Amino acid sequence: MNYKLHYAPDNASLIIRIFLEEIEAKYTCNLIDRKQNNQKDPNYLALNPNGLIPVLETNDGPIFETAAILLWLADQHKCNFPEIENNKRAYGLKWLFFFIQYCSLIAANIILFRKIYWHK
Numbered sequence: 001m002n003y004k005l006h007y008a009p010d011n012a013s014l015i016i017r018i019f020l021e022e023i024e025a026k027y028t029c030n031l032i033d034r035k036q037n038n039q040k041d042p043n044y045l046a047l048n049p050n051g052l053i054p055v056l057e058t059n060d061g062p063i064f065e066t067a068a069i070l071l072w073l074a075d076q077h078k079c080n081f082p083e084i085e086n087n088k089r090a091y092g093l094k095w096l097f098f099f100i101q102y103c104s105l106i107a108a109n110i111i112l113f114r115k116i117y118w119h120k
C-alpha cells in the first residue's frame, strides 16, 4: 500500500521516514510548515486533532503518535519488531515507548537550548 507521511524537517517524523525506508515501503510526503502553523489548519486537525506532527495516512485511516505509527507499521509488515506471540515483545514495547517518550523530550530540550543560547 501507499502511505502518506505528514512531516516537518528534523522532528519526530524523521524516525517514521527512516523506518519506511528501512522496510522499503511506498510512501509520499507532505510538508507541514510549522512557521505557517499549518499543523493547526482545520484540514490537518481532521487527521490529528492534537495538531502535532507526524501523521501517517494508511488504508486503516490516519495514525498519529510516533510510537503507534512505528508499531502499526512493524505489525503490518511483520518486521523489525517482535510479533504478538513472541515473548520478546514486552522487551521491545518497553524500550519503544521509553525511547519515544524520553528521547524526544531530550531532543526537544536540546533544540530549545540551541534556540536560546546558540546565537549569544
Ligand SMILES: N[C@@H](CCC(=O)N[C@@H](CS)C(=O)NCC(=O)O)C(=O)O
Pocket (backbone or CB within 6 Å): 011, 012, 013, 034, 039, 051, 052, 053, 054, 064, 065, 066, 067, 100
Ligand atoms: N507524542 C507525539 C509528539 C509529537 C510532537 O510533539 N510533534 C511536534 C514536533 S516534534 C509538533 O508537532 N509540534 C507542533 C506544535 O507543538 O504546534 C508523537 O510522539 O508523535
